[in-house]
Amino acid sequence: xxxxxxxxxxxxxxxxxxxxxxxxxxxxxxxxxxxxxxxxxxxxxxxxxxxxxxxxxxxxxxxxxxxxxxxxxxxxxxxxxxxxxxxxxxxxxxxxxxxxxxxxxxxxxxxxx
Amino acid sequence: xxxxxxxxxxxxxxxxxxxxxxxxxxxxxxxxxxxxxxxxxxxxxxxxxxxxxxxxxxxxxxxxxxxxxxxxxxxxxxxxxxxxxxxxxxxxxxxxxxxxxxxxxxxxxxxxxxx
Numbered sequence: 001x002x003x004x005x006x007x008x009x010x011x012x013x014x015x016x017x018x019x020x021x022x023x024x025x026x027x028x029x030x031x032x033x034x035x036x037x038x039x040x041x042x043x044x045x046x047x048x049x050x051x052x053x054x055x056x057x058x059x060x061x062x063x064x065x066x067x068x069x070x071x072x073x074x075x076x077x078x079x080x081x082x083x084x085x086x087x088x089x090x091x092x093x094x095x096x097x098x099x100x101x102x103x104x105x106x107x108x109x110x111x112x113x
Numbered sequence: 114x115x116x117x118x119x120x121x122x123x124x125x126x127x128x129x130x131x132x133x134x135x136x137x138x139x140x141x142x143x144x145x146x147x148x149x150x151x152x153x154x155x156x157x158x159x160x161x162x163x164x165x166x167x168x169x170x171x172x173x174x175x176x177x178x179x180x181x182x183x184x185x186x187x188x189x190x191x192x193x194x195x196x197x198x199x200x201x202x203x204x205x206x207x208x209x210x211x212x213x214x215x216x217x218x219x220x221x222x223x224x225x226x227x228x
Contacts, residue, residue, distance in 0.1 A: 004155075032215060043117075043203050043219030044156070089155065093215050100171065101215070103148075105155040 003027075004092050006104040014112055017080055021107045023073040023090030035064050035075045036089040038106065044089055047075070080111045114139050117220035119204050125226045126194040134189040134223050136204030144207035144215070145187040146171070147179065149200040150222075156203060162187055194227045201225070 004025045013019050025033070032051050036044035048057040048064040050073070056065045061078045077084055087106040094100065120135045138145065143164050148156040148171075158171030162181040176198060178190040187206075191198060204220040 034215075034217070041222075043205075043222055044217075045219070046216060049216060091217075100158060100161070101217070103155040103157070105153075 004090055004102045004104040006088075006090050006107050008107060009105070010108040010110070012110045012112060013080055015080060015082055019077050019080060019109065021075045021077075021088050021090075021109070023075070023104055025071050025073070025090070025092045025102070025104075027092040027094050027102055028071075029095040030068065030071075031093045031095040033064075033066055033073050034091045034093070034101075035062070035073075036091060038087040038089055040086070047088075077109070080109075082111050082113060085109060085111045116140065117204055117206050117218050119202075119220035119223050121223060122221065123224045125228065126191070127228055128194060128196060130194050132191050132194070134191075134202055134204075134225075136187045136189065136220060137185050138187075138204075138206040138218070139185065140206060140208065140218065141184060142206035142208045142218075143184070144217075145181065146205045146207070146217070147177070147187070147189045148203045148205065149173065149198075150203060151200050159189065159202075191225075194225075196227045199225060199227045 007022045034049045035047045038044040050057050050066045052068045063076045066073045087108050089106040090104040117138045146161040147159040150156045157173050160179040162168045202223045205217045207217045
């Protein structure tokens with residue numbers, strides 16, 4: 001069964017600090033990996049998308065990395081802001097069926113002043 | 114563009130009632146999907162469609178029906194609501210291009226409570 005596991009489950013950091021969220025997956029063969037930000041009470045919003053051939057992708061203060069050999073990805077947030085408080089979700093799409101992406105349970109990030 | 118719209122935003126049903134959650138997109142996306150999100154858990158795929166007239170089951174399809182008569186609309190029907198279906202439901206649509214493979218756009222969600 002395809003799985004996506006995220007760690008930590010939750011994280012609290014001070015405003016201005018950096019943090020890194022982890023995503024391990026077993027989806028194979030692999031098409032792409034996406035990171036989403038989900039604010040409380042809202043739908044997920046895409047941050048980055050990486051195909052199997054990409055190692056890193058940035059979107060402002062968000063930088064995602066991908067190691068397709070070890071099936072690991074990370075999302076690094078630089079100089080955190082209060083508005084970064086949200087759930088961050090890792091999603092992996094298989095090559096065989098684009099309609100059946102697998103979602104991780106997410107990491108809940110709280111940024112405190 | 115309005116993007117992905119969902120109605121209603123909130124709904125309370127009694128056990129055994131049926132209803133339809135509406136989802137529409139104006140981006141001419143081929144793919145549309147329905148997910149449910151229970152508290153503290155990830156999104157789980159209920160049903161999806163790769164184009165008008167084509168639907169398939171996801172991870173948790175029992176108790177739900179879908180149809181895709183047009184590219185724009187993808188309604189989700191609850192046949193006989195049960196308390197276990199209390200959740201937040203998200204609809205998503207997707208396109209696939211060489212640069213952004215399978216980018217998904219999500220609606221705002223429908224919060225459903227079954228008593």
